[in-house]
Amino acid sequence: MRQTTLPLGQDPSSRYLPWIIGLMTFLASLSITAGLSLNKLSGSWVRELGNYLTIEAPAAINGKESIQTEQEYKIHEAVQSFSRIGPIKSISAQKILGAVTGEVFTEEDIGVLPKIYEVKLNGAPAHEISALREKLKAISDEIRLEDHRQTRNTMGKIAKSIQVISISIVMLIILGAISIIAFTAQTSLIIHRNVIEILYLVGATPSYIARQFQSHATSVGMQSFIINIVLGIFLVTAVKFFSEIVFYF
Amino acid sequence: MGLTFRGNTRLFSNINLNIREGDFYFLTGLSGAGKSTLLKAYLHGHCPHRWQRFSFWRRPKTNDKQRLAWLRRKMGIIFQDFRLLPHLTALENVALPLKVRGIDQQKATGQAQDLLAWVGLEHVMNQYPATLSGGQQQRVAITRSIMGRPALLLADEPTGNVDEEAAEKIMHLFEELHKTGTTIVLATHNRSLAKEFNHPEIFLKKGQAFLLNKKPRSQEGGI
Numbered sequence: 001m002r003q004t005t006l007p008l009g010q011d012p013s014s015r016y017l018p019w020i021i022g023l024m025t026f027l028a029s030l031s032i033t034a035g036l037s038l039n040k041l042s043g044s045w046v047r048e049l050g051n052y053l054t055i056e057a058p059a060a061i062n063g064k065e066s067i068q069t070e071q072e073y074k075i076h077e078a079v080q081s082f083s084r085i086g087p088i089k090s091i092s093a094q095k096i097l098g099a100v101t102g103e104v105f106t107e108e109d110i111g112v113l114p115k116i117y118e119v120k121l122n123g124a125p126a127h128e129i130s131a132l133r134e135k136l137k138a139i140s141d142e143i144r145l146e147d148h149r150q151t152r153n154t155m156g157k158i159a160k161s162i163q164v165i166s167i168s169i170v171m172l173i174i175l176g177a178i179s180i181i182a183f184t185a186q187t188s189l190i191i192h193r194n195v196i197e198i199l200y201l202v203g204a205t206p207s208y209i210a211r212q213f214q215s216h217a218t219s220v221g222m223q224s225f226i227i228n229i230v231l232g233i234f235l236v237t238a239v240k241f242f243s244e245i246v247f248y249f
Numbered sequence: 250m251g252l253t254f255r256g257n258t259r260l261f262s263n264i265n266l267n268i269r270e271g272d273f274y275f276l277t278g279l280s281g282a283g284k285s286t287l288l289k290a291y292l293h294g295h296c297p298h299r300w301q302r303f304s305f306w307r308r309p310k311t312n313d314k315q316r317l318a319w320l321r322r323k324m325g326i327i328f329q330d331f332r333l334l335p336h337l338t339a340l341e342n343v344a345l346p347l348k349v350r351g352i353d354q355q356k357a358t359g360q361a362q363d364l365l366a367w368v369g370l371e372h373v374m375n376q377y378p379a380t381l382s383g384g385q386q387q388r389v390a391i392t393r394s395i396m397g398r399p400a401l402l403l404a405d406e407p408t409g410n411v412d413e414e415a416a417e418k419i420m421h422l423f424e425e426l427h428k429t430g431t432t433i434v435l436a437t438h439n440r441s442l443a444k445e446f447n448h449p450e451i452f453l454k455k456g457q458a459f460l461l462n463k464k465p466r467s468q469e470g471g472i
Contacts, residue, residue, distance in 0.1 A: 005345065007336045198332050201292065203322035203397060204349035206314050 005199060006192055006209070008216040013187040018220050021177055022227030028173040029228065030235075035166030042159030049152040053129065055079070055117040055136065056144040071139060072115070078135040079119050185213060261287065264458045266451070268401070268434065273427045275443035276436040277461075278453035284436040287453065288403045291434075292326055322350065325394030329406035331386040333378040339389045340365065340374040346397040364392045368422060384415025391422055395431065402426065404435040408442070420446060 008014065057075060093113065094105045121129075129147065136143045189196070196209055261283060268274065276284050325346075333342045340361050347357035365374045368388045378386055387407055394402060404423070408416035424446065427433055434451075437443070443450040443461075450461040 005334065005337065005341075005348065010336070194332070195334055198334060199345075199349060200318070201321060201326050202346040202349055202393070203318050205318040208349050208351075 004212050004215065006188075006195055006212040006216075008188055008192070008212065009219075011184075011188050011191060013191070014184050014216075014220065017180070017184055018223035018227060020180060021220065022224035022231065024173050024177045024180075025224060026228045026231045028170045028177075029232070031166045031169045031173070035163050035170075038159055038162050038166070042155060045159075046152050046156050049148040049155065051121050052148060053119040053121060053132075054146040054148070055119060056146065057115045057117070057140070058142045059112050059114055071143075074139045075117060075136070075143070078132055078139065079117070181217070185217075188213070188216075261290075261456045261458075264456075266458070268432060270400070270432055271427075271430050273423075273433045273448040274435070275440075275446075275448055275450040276434055276453065277438065277440050277443055277450050280438060282453040283456070284438075284453060285405050288326070288405050288434070288436055291401075291403060292321065292324060322346070322397055323400045325397065325399035325402045327387070327390050327394045327402070327404040327407045329409040331378070331383075331390040331410070333386055333390055333393070335378055338375050338377055339370060339381065339385075342378065342389055343374075343392045343396055345393060350397065361392075361396065364396060365389070368392050382415070383411040384418060387411055387415065387419055388422065391419065391426075395426060400432060402431050402433045404433065406437055407435065408437065408439070 055075060057071060091107075093110045093116075094107070097103075097105050097110070119132075129145075133145050136145055199209060264287070276287065278284050333339075334345070337345070340358065343365055344354075344357040344361035347360065348354070362371070362374060365371050368391065370385060370388055370392070373381055373385060378389070381389065387410070391404075391407065394404075407423075408419050411419065420442065423433060423435060440450070452459045452461050
């Protein structure tokens with residue numbers, strides 16, 4: 001003897017419900033994952049970019065190395081109050097450029113490039129950065145100070161916008177899923193009106209009828225969950241496969 | 250009892266049925282006299298959504314849905330169109346009243362099998378309603394209605410959709426049930442049936458109820 005008296009599983013309205021809900025929850029989880037990943041990524045960007053300044057000094061002024069050395073000394077002096085990191089080592093620059101261009105750079109090649117100094121701020125106030133800018137300008141007009149905080153702010157705004165969009169998508173998907181479930185339940189109520197009426201007449205309580213819908217919804221939820229998992233595995237496998245192909249070529 | 254439809258169309262003005270345990274009444278009247286409506290009113294509407302369309306002068310306290318279910322478990326209803334659940338077998342249909350009460354499935358099945366055997370349908374208990382004849386379907390419906398041992402059995406034109414031979418069998422089944430002490434109110438437009446089976450007849454006309462034939466053995470009072 002069967003456990004349920006309402007044939008909810010045979011409804012044409014709920015036939016594709018597990019697939020629809022499964023797909024929607026999959027999209028929602030994708031959106032959440034993307035949002036969280038972006039949040040993590042933007043967080044590290046913001047931390048990194050917000051704490052550093054970059055000083056870009058010409059490799060040699062009028063080809064005179066002595067002036068270059070003097071300039072380097074002055075720059076070092078100017079950034080004394082900060083926690084200084086730079087300049088970027090020649091070997092690091094070789095590696096970075098090699099990775100970007102695909103060519104091999106020697107130390108001589110790197111030597112003609114401007115020298116990059118990374119300056120750690122350690123929460124230095126804005127007026128100290130302005131003062132540093134003035135000092136550097138006094139050393140040479142060709143020395144540029146890159147303040148990454150503006151870029152960080154822009155990046156932060158973009159990341160926040162993407163997060164808001166991601167949350168909105170999730171909310172829309174949830175709202176859509178709830179509407180679909182509500183309308184399907186309503187359709188089921190209409191389809192099975194006669195059966196429900198008979199069940200009431202033989203003494204069924206509303207909770208008995210509700211339990212049938214609840215167990216059906218649980219079953220649909222479980223099916224959706226399995227579909228969601230299958231789609232997830234498929235996506236991860238596909239991403240892994242295509243990334244391997246890209247690296248191969 | 251008074252009954253108005255949508256608050257303005259008066260169906261019954263003042264009907265007071267005094268039915269005692271073990272009585273058998275025929276409820277007769279012309280088409281549209283309100284036989285089915287009266288039975289529905291006793292059953293407190295078809296379902297709670299439609300219940301609101303009826304307004305009783307003396308409305309019973311049945312707003313509580315649990316209480317309404319409890320009240321309906323005290324009554325059995327049989328319809329002219331059987332109203333069996335098409336996706337359930339005869340056995341499952343008969344066991345339904347016990348199932349909705351939460352009674353153990355094995356016990357419910359056992360009782361349903363016994364009752365189906367009593368009405369001579371043990372050979373079709375695993376068949377679906379669509380494969381049964383009209384008479385068999387009505388006997389399954391009757392068996393379902395008595396499954397929960399109701400205090401009152403309401404039958405709305407139970408022989409209306411079956412041939413004469415099946416109708417005869419069904420009427421004899423009601424007689425058997427009556428002998429076991431079941432209280433029955435059987436609505437029919439066929440007044441000769443009431444005369445043939447020699448039970449008192451409540452005749453509905455213009456919203457009034459009239460007691461015809463004789464009073465039931467069990468009571469001195471009446472309508």
